[in-house]
Amino acid sequence: MALLEVRDLRSGYGTGPDILNGVSMNIEEGGSYCIIGPNGAGKSTLLKTIAGLVPTREGEIVFEQNPIDRMRPDRILSLGVCFVPQDRTLFPEMTVKENLRMGAFLERDRQTVNKRLKEVLELFPQLGERSGQLAQTMSGGEQQMLAMARALMIRPRLMMIDEPSLGLAPQITDMIFGIIRTLRDEMGITTVLVEQNVRRGLEVTEEALVMDLGTTRFTGRSNQIANDPRIRDLYMGKLATGGADG
Ligand SMILES: Nc1ncnc2c1ncn2[C@@H]1O[C@H](COP(=O)(O)OP(=O)(O)OP(=O)(O)O)[C@@H](O)[C@H]1O
Ligand SMILES: [Mg+2]
CATH class of the missing domain: 3.40.50.300 (P-loop containing nucleotide triphosphate hydrolases)
Incomplete structure (x- = not known):
């Protein structure tokens, strides 16, 4: 199957x-x-x-x-089933951390969201260092990492x-x-x-x-x-x- x-x-x-x-x-x-x-x-x-x-x-x-x-x-x-589009569509005026939290918008439990955030930032340590930076100011590679990390927030x-x-x-x-x-x-x-x-x-x-x-x-x-x-x-x-x- x-x-x-x-x-x-x-x-x-x-x-x-x-x-x-x-x-x-x-x-x-x-x-x-x-x-x-x-x-x-x-x-x-x-x-x-x-x-x-x-x-x-x-x-x-x-x-x-x-x-x-x-x-x-x-x-x-x-x-x-999640999709990271070709243009990576982030929320440009939100920070890295805010973008990641938006990725988990379907998840109501705060603790679960925090736990996932921690896991995702372990996978992408470069994003952790920039968690307060606005998405629109990130490099192309960092934006791709953020788009993937945001998708991972829904498991x-x-x-x-x-x-x-x-x-x-x-x-x-x-x-x-x-x-x-x-x-x-x-x-x-x-x-x-x-x-x-x-x-x-x-x-x-x-x-x-x-x-x-x-x-x-x-x-x-x-x-x-x-x-x-x-x-x-x-x-x-x-x-x-x-x-x-x-
Ligand atoms: N929003 C849209 N409105 C109308 N036609 C579209 C739209 N998006 C794509 N198309 C058309 O659909 C066809 C397939 O496009 P698609 O983007 O799926 O190709 P692709 O294989 O991903 O190409 P690429 O390698 O260039 O990304 C193209 O002829 C394109 O012009
Ligand atoms: Mg294409």
């Missing part, structure tokens, strides 16, 4: 065309997944649809046997992170990927990443999904996908037009 099952999913924005054209995937409990694919393939739309931020038009999304495709985003979050079962390395220096990227590994290996959180840095994304995950034009083109073990000649073909067009590395 998969933790999350996506079946023949179609979704899109407003009255526009379908962006997802029938995506299916299974996310197993405790696994780590990387979703790759060219720009505009629908990777972010897939995560946003699972999180309830883009409405499902057809198909099903089932989390632990609960259909979530008609649920409000806050209900989906309360089940432990997620499934954590979906869109482009964790976007705009970050290699050293900071290494640190972020290290933390993502810890989430899965030590905290047992199932992780799904979308990554433009295909090589690194496939290195830190076990399973991969390749998307193109709103569907899943291939799935497989990350280390096999990394050496699959079809992947190079898929990215050729993008490389030729000056796209990202990978």
Whole structure:
């Protein structure tokens, strides 16, 4: 039984065309997944649809046997499905600590919130040193850490992170990927990443999904996908037009 099952999913924005054209995937409990694919393939739309931020038009999304495709985003979050978006959306005029407390808005018990805050700051000591600093004044890497830390305040079962390395220096990227590994290996959180840095994304995950034009083109073990000649073909067009590395 998969933790999350996506079946023949179609979704899109407003009255526009379908962006997802029938995506299916299974996310197993405790696994780590990387979703790759060219720009505009629908990777972010897939995560946003699972999180309830883009409405499902057809198909099903089932989390632990609960259909979530008609649920409000806050209900989906309360089940432990959390999403760190590509733009990291923090509360810019709140401090680090205030942002973290907002992450636990569903939790009413003060002691639990304090305990989680302590745990999260142990995982991200750099944030502890800056707990009174306004989020908007943090560096890109610190903002990514804060976005992930805030998501952890709900004790997620499934954590979906869109482009964790976007705009970050290699050293900071290494640190972020290290933390993502810890989430899965030590905290047992199932992780799904979308990554433009295909090589690194496939290195830190076990399973991969390749998307193109709103569907899943291939799935497989990350280390096999990394050496699959079809992947190079898929990215050729993008490389030729000056796209990202990978
Ligand atoms: N808010 C929106 N309103 C209308 N169309 C959108 C919106 N967001 C995304 N799209 C369109 O949906 C398609 C898929 O976009 P999406 O952001 O899911 O791609 P992606 O695979 O995440 O790409 P990237 O690698 O560039 O982040 C694109 O054609 C995009 O223009
Ligand atoms: Mg995207």
